[in-house]
Amino acid sequence: MTTAYYTHADCKRHEMGSWHPESPERLQAIEDQLIASRISTLLDHRDAPSAEESDLARVHTADAIYRIRENCPSEHSEYDHFPLDADTALNSYTWRACLRAAGAAIAATDAVIDAEIENAFCAVRPPGHHASRKESMGFCMFNNVAIAARHAIDVRGLQRVAIVDFDVHHGNGTEDIFRDDPxxxxxxxxxxxxxxxxxxxxxxxxxxxxxxPAHSYGDVIRTLVTEKWLPALRAFQPEMIFISAGFDAHREDDMGQLGLTEADFAWLTRQVMAVAKDYSKGRIVSCLEGGYNLSALARSVTAHLKVLADLE
Incomplete structure (x- = not known):
């Protein structure tokens, strides 16, 4: 099984302040853990290309795109950051990082549909699932998974795609973009x-x-996935599955209060893969969302990738 790992150095150059939990160190921690776990060399490493503005415009308004593109500080600005809200900001590299993040998701989508690879993980930032049609918020600028899903439908002609979101926070932006979309x-x-x-x-x-509720553990999540997610996914019979892969539901992550472990994320991945095998030709593109305890994040992504790459 060929699993691609998409990322780019530009995604590490976007930062929102040394205090901010959505930090460049997140990607470095993942890469270090993949090497330590001896699976890095078993993945197909690919540089993320840059998306075009027209790709962003399939799901975001012109004003939303303009707000990010035009407000990034110049490299010679007296200001290091431009605040969008209390916890979301731009630096001089944010626009380039955004294009790489969306570009990774689109390139992975094309490679999976073209059967170059079986599935892919996009280790990118900024994350995306809080970005709605009109608004960037919650550390997110543009909605990477939504952009890729819309590309799969509008450009590649798929009729049914599923989005699986297991971040500790609700993917309000993704819901805003696709509400009532058949x-x-x-x-x-x-x-x-x-x-x-x-x-x-x-x-x-x-x-x-x-x-x-807060303090729900893996047994609760496994039950709801079995009883609610899987019947809906199988009834829908998706031609491709996208994952908004947030790992901040880990019990060691202070950003939330859920109690998942690496084993739970691996189990979730196996359930999605089973649906993809039955209905989607195995086609999965997973994109990094949350996860802020560096050790827990790195271990959880590694567990996720081991399942995707059939290394367990």
Missing amino acids: HVLMVSFFQHPFYPYSGDGEPASNMVNVPV
Whole structure:
């Protein structure tokens, strides 16, 4: 099984301040753990190309794109960062990092559809699932998974794609973009009540939102996936599956209060792969979202990739 690993150095150059948990060190921790676990050489490493603005425009408004492109400080600016909100900011490399992050997801989508590879993981930042059509928020500028899913539909002609989101936070941006879209099924669980304080209302028919209380552990998540996610995914019969892979639901991650472990993320990945094998020709593209305890993040991504690459 060929699993590609997409990333780019530009994704490490975007940063929002030395204090910020969504840091460049996240990608370095993952790479170090892959080497330590002796699986790095078993992956197909690929540099992420840059997306075009037209790719972003399939899911984001012109104003949303303009706000990021035009407000990044110049390398010679007296200001290091431009704040979008209390916890989301731009630096001089953010625009390039955004294009690489979206470009990785698109390139992975094309490579999987063209059967160059069986699946892919995009180790990119900024993350994306809080970015809605009109707004960047929650560490996210543009919605990488949504951009790739829309590319699969509009450019590559797929009729049914599924998005699996297992971040501790609700993927409100992805839901905003695809609400009531018959080509897309989104399944997710997330801690609630919790940022961004959404996802607990009556969802659209193509959304399977499962809010869970703080301190829920792996047994709770496995039950809800078995009872709610898997029947919906199998009924939908997706031609391709995208994963918003957030690892901040890990019990060691202080960003949330859920209790998952590496074994739970591996189990989740196996369930998604089984659906993909039955209906999607095995086609999966996974993109990094959250995960802020560096050790837990690196171990969890490694567990995720071991399953994707059939190394367990």
